[in-house]
Amino acid sequence: MSALSILTCRPGDPAFYRFLQVPGNVYPDLKERMPLLHAPDLKNVHVAWVAMQGGQPVGRLAFYLNPALKYQDGPAACIGSYECVDNPEVALMLLNDASQLAKDAGCKWLIGPMDRSTWNGYRFSTDHSHPNFTMEPYHHLYYNDQFLANGFEVIGEYVSNLSEDLTVNLEAHEQARAQYLQAGARIRHMDMSRLTEELGRVADLCLEAFSGNFLYTPITREAFVQKYLAVKNLIDPEWVWLVEDEQGMLQALYFAVKDHLDPLNQTIIVKTVARRKGSPFKGIIRFLTSELKLQMQMTGHSRMVHAFMYSDNTSADISGDFAGKPYKRYALYARSLKG
Template sequence: MKLITPTDHQLNDHHRDLFQQGAGVIATDGDLSAGLWFDHTPEYQGRKIGTIGGCEINEAAAGFLSDCADYLHREHQCQTVVGPMNGNTWQQHRLVLDSNGRDPFFMEPIEPAHFLETFRAAGFEELSSYSSSSVDLTATARDFASLEKRLQAASVTIRPIDPAKFESDLGAIFDLSLISFANNFLYTPLKKSSFVGKYMSAQDHIDPDLVLLVERDDDLVGFVFCMPDLFAVKQGKPPAIIVKTLAVLPERNLSGLGSLLVFKAQAIAKSKGYTEAIHALQYQSNSSRRISDRFDAKIFRQYALMAKTFTQIS
């Protein structure tokens, strides 16, 4: 196994991209390659994590993945090695566990089908599971009138993101995300400039009506971030929206706000001609999965993060 560093002179575009995402080295063996992360990675049960991502592997790569994990354990004292993950959960991670065969949606991380068995053959086991599901927007929706009335009494207002102050609204979304997601599985903070810059660059693909902000006394207390499935548009398929991110402050008097936000976003989407909502990449133990159940969401794809744990530090 050969290790490529950021200072090597002959880097291809894929290598440069992985180093920009924080990979410490890139491991190669013939046609096989993978980025290895060992700094600024999440912790798991108090253990240091190393991650393997950006994989270019085939069905016979179990030995290569095992060598990558051994390197992270031996040279960087990583007690748990997770993959596929490009460093943290803000970047590409997960492989497909099960699928009904539907085409990928916009920004969905779809790794080749052989990844699952290859990681398993290298000694990795399922660490966490996720799913994406579909909601039929042409069906009759539940009535959330009483919930909306209760939340209005709590002095909250709902508005779309403002294109005229898009950057500042994104900043408020980031600040709320730090609070709302702090206890999420394998959560690591992201620089505010990176978060805002990412969505500023995608502004042309975002319909402001489908990004709803909830404020109380001018402070953001919740949001839902949806965007069109651009793949469906290009492929001439029925229009769909992706319910990408949902966050609400963990306060008792805001109970039910997440369901109301999803309901309102989906109602707006339906009025614009969308026929489907994709509830994307939900952690199976997250409250958002329970919200999806309230809308009769049907799972079409399941994903996993895989992990290999070492019992002793080398």
Template sequence: MSIEIIDTRDGFQQIIKDFSATLYPQHPFPNLQCNETIDENFDKGFVLYINNKPAAMACVINNANFRFENEKTACIAFYECIENSEASHTLLHTICNYCKKQGYKHLVGPINGSTWNSYRFATETITDSFLSELFHKDYYVNQFEQFGFKTTAEYVTQIDTKLTIPKVSNDVNEDISFRTLDVENYEAEIKKIFAFCTEVFQNNFLYTAIDEATFLKKYKALKDLINPEFVLIAEHNGETVGLILALHDFYCKHEKRLIIKTLARKSSLYYVGVAQELSAKVVKTALLNNYQCILHAFMHQNNASKNVSRKFSGEPFRTYKLFQKEL
């Protein structure tokens, strides 16, 4: 075995694209991480070779604002590996040694630079991949755990197959209005959503800020996938106070499925009931459009939106883990 250190982001991007073509030769969808642009805070890439052929790889991303337990922390990102425990252990050991020498106290992953990018591993085999879910090998969790990574957060995607609309006990204040996304003014709308998300997500676990230009770039890529009927905005005095963003699951061929990607409201008690009302409106629209189920994607186990999903018949669909290792 040998390890090559890659100094350039473009160089590592090409290597992981080539490796993924051999690692996932039959995968039909583009939700492989090789298709995600590597974060600009790329530090080093590490490629392990067996008999001169790539067998495992990952990179370190140095997000200066990323902290775990308020200490200097590196992100381990774009991890791919064959099913070989020695290869995995050697790669992870090399990366840990490098990060320790650079003064990092923790290594967190998989996280491709920040929580605005792809992160976490599914804990079971991904047999029914959905849009926005990263596809990867089912043994990655075991490789991280066997090396000594500890679970630092758990997430769940829940599925609502009943599409029933329960009675919501909290009445929304009458001066809060609801509307769909104005696609004719898409960029202006996304700028409002950026300001809202920056405020409501800033206390989320491992949150780091991104600039407006980066956010706009991400959402411009989603424009052709968005149906404005499924992007609902709650407003109070002209200000965004709640948001639900759902996408049609273009990967699902056996049923018509919707994915709730974002559900949030401002924390003030004045807006109690807004999230439930947004969810109810999306369920009603889904029924009118003959959807058969809804996925509530990637909810932190402690997230309030998980409770909303339970109210709307949400049952576990898939679980995920995020790991950390003290250096």
């Protein structure tokens, strides 16, 4: 077997095409899987590594230094866009070299997979018992084994819950609507004619609402807006609810999308729910979930997936209230660099 070597590059370098070639050697059904892979945060990649063997790229990772990223007792680096053939020697070289670089940079932990922050792609799937859904990345399951075999441990577990229960207590729901309206709530869908402005307000809400989340680091309002403008083709205002108070301040967001990977067109994906801290509209997310169910009844959708919930997250409790059951699971890893 030919020797392994590491090619170092960065976005914009002539050799960076090798980084982009790796998925073609890892996934035989590349055309199908490519849209589901994690994309690097090109503006913030510290360095990208490509494992080469016999003149072919057989593994890769992007290394990030995010000054705001902390875990437990110290600073953390992270690695994302990880792809690798099923070869423990390739994984060992990539992950050990990344760990050494993180240690040399003064970090106490190396977290992965994560493309710089939780605003970007992170987590590995831990089972393939069900097909992928829209906005869910795909990974080989053996990536989990490669991380565990090289000193990483699970630091975060996530779940996507599936519910087929569209039952709504209409009397209680309309009573709640009347109470919210009386309290000054304005409940509406996203206005696509002024999408940039709408996304800016959503950014302000999410940056506050998620500030206490596990491994949260801030991004700029502009970066948030650009991230969602890049996927505006997935935004259907019919499935996005905004709740404002009498002063026009955004108090809650409920962002769902159709599952374009469902051949039967029966599934709605609940991607993001957020409520402003101290919002006067208690229970508004539960109310919006009922709004979603009623709309699904009218449009013929029968399945909803509450996606990517951290095990301690409030949204997991919300999904549980509506008879959701675990559908897909994911894990995030870290390696201690102490000692």
